[in-house]
Amino acid sequence: LDHEAIGRVQSRLDNLTKPPGSLGVLEDIVLALAGITGRQPSAPLRKTHILMAGDHGVAACGVSAYPPEVTPQMVLNFANGGAAINVLARHAGVELLLVDVGVASDLPDLPGLLKRKVAYGTANLAEGPALTREQATAALEVGIEVANDCVRRGAELLGTGEMGIGNTTPSTAILAALSGKPVREIVGRGTGLDDQRLELKIKAIEKGLKINRPDPEDGLDVLAKLGGLEIAGxxxxxxxxxxxxxxxxxxxxxxxxxxxxxAKLNPQCRQYMIASHLSEEPGHRVMLEMLGLRPMLTMRMRLGEGTGAVLGMTLVDAAVKILNEMATFGEAGVAESLQ
Amino acid sequence: LDHEAIGRVQSRLDNLTKPPGSLGVLEDIVLALAGITGRQPSAPLRKTHILMAGDHGVAACGVSAYPPEVTPQMVLNFANGGAAINVLARHAGVELLLVDVGVASDLPDLPGLLKRKVAYGTANLAEGPALTREQATAALEVGIEVANDCVRRGAELLGTGEMGIGNTTPSTAILAALSGKPVREIVGRGTGLDDQRLELKIKAIEKGLKINRPDPEDGLDVLAKLGGLEIAGxxxxxxxxxxxxxxxxxxxxxxxxxxxxxAKLNPQCRQYMIASHLSEEPGHRVMLEMLGLRPMLTMRMRLGEGTGAVLGMTLVDAAVKILNEMATFGEAGVAESLQ
Structure with a gap:
């Protein structure tokens, strides 16, 4: 992080007509942006949201309230602009990019869709490794390539989102593997499981952990054995x-x-993350604690797609405007603190 | 509340391409708007934010980190567009209205400023009643008149904000009176008090409660004895x-x-409130619990002016767009839940 840029922005923040630090996270955000980029951010940031899609073999265990064909159906909905993420991306002035990293069927050519399919979905993590190490690496590389393209085209803020029926199951398995916490303590109802399907989900995850024995110190091992292609991306x-x-x-x-x-593959990357919202999924809080991140929004959302990330981007734009558009004490003729 | 309108909006929400309820508070908001107004909201809402200013006799006790002259100085800053609330109101597309309900000095004519001064600040609540019952009633009436004007001009969502050096002190006193909780448990550092001034603040509030003996069942009594003119407004x-x-x-x-x-004067009005953010002031959480409200934003903000309210309004606009712009399962050809 660029501490000189942070110092410059901190000094400007403290001269604006407000008590020092009183805008909380809005101030933290512009300090983080300064540290990350080495310069004072200006609004509006060029924002790109990347929605990665993939299917999951474990869906065969009945771990989702929705059938797997909803994954490609929703990708079409995204391309047609009718999903929640489309509405919120338009609201926030965010470019939306769709990536097929591993949908289980062939998708037509669609506007805004990058076809980077590594496999037709993962294998069933309850029966063996979801991915080979090679597949996991290939999906990671898809994400690296997409990010680099976005940055080359001028993106100043990237958002993460996903679509993949069943994908709270691998996510919970990953959290269980990395945290060592019992599955029952961190599992949630995903898109809205009833009690019966929730038990199937718990059993599938517990079986997957037992069969695969992922090494919690090896991020790639956890990713490959339990993960999803969109998660890897x-x-x-x-x-x-x-x-x-x-x-x-x-x-x-x-x-x-x-x-x-x-963060397991490279702990330094945590400094470049901004947490948007706290989801209804109980394990999310545990993950944010592991990452050392604090969410801005508590809206009881549990849709995915990046709906929370895109709302969070509107707060980043607000923060950057605060930095650039507020008057200083001197400009406004306002007295400073007595202390 | 109009339960038929709520039912119509609920039915539309459940047909949109997302698991039922998965957008959490975004869904709650449009249901609340439907119940309040009796119709399906459409975006963007016409939003007016009202910032009321007043001074506080108790500032003489050294309860603020800033001198009282900052109140009129900041009103000028608001009128000139240089404060945080101006930046965020522009960001959110919100009309900003300033009201002098009780600034301790005469203000010039300023764009967007309504002059409705009831008194040149309150008396010192640590020495006696801050306001007479008549003054408190007059300030309440200022707020009623301003709201009615806004509604007549077409406002569909109102925001609350304030400026008044020292005004976390009367607010804490009001909370202590209404909740019965010890001052020390709910007091905070306002704009950033040091330990010494924090003790002065606690003593002033405790003295004010002892001298004034407000009746917690009589909202007007609590308001007059401990309140502020902008709080009453x-x-x-x-x-x-x-x-x-x-x-x-x-x-x-x-x-x-x-x-x-x-809410003490008319408990029904709680149904018309939307909570925006959770502030750093420790008593805020207690107040929101008393009101039965849950905040959307946790940004460690403590500036006031309505900065949290205006950010919250952007989320209401997002919610209304979700309701109106998303495709239904039928339109998008997406399969519904298996359960």
């Missing part, structure tokens, strides 16, 4: 964003699983 | 917004004190 995106000194807005539970993998 | 604004079936976005600690007074 997002982990690569985060790593490459950090390497290019571009901040990454982390969405909810599945994106945080990718962030935990990225 | 905001309480009137909230009551009138609710009466006109217009939702009111509540900002931080001082606005929540006004909301607690409004």
């Amino acid at each position: 997002l982990a690569g995106l985060i790593l490459a964003g950090a390497a290019a000194r571009v901040p990454v807005m982390i969405d909810g539970f599945i994106s945080a699983a990718a962030a935990c993998i990225a | 905001l309480a009137g604004l909230i009551l009138a917004g609710a009466a006109a079936r217009v939702p009111v976005m509540i900002d931080g600690f001082i606005s929540a004190a006004a909301a607690c007074i409004a």
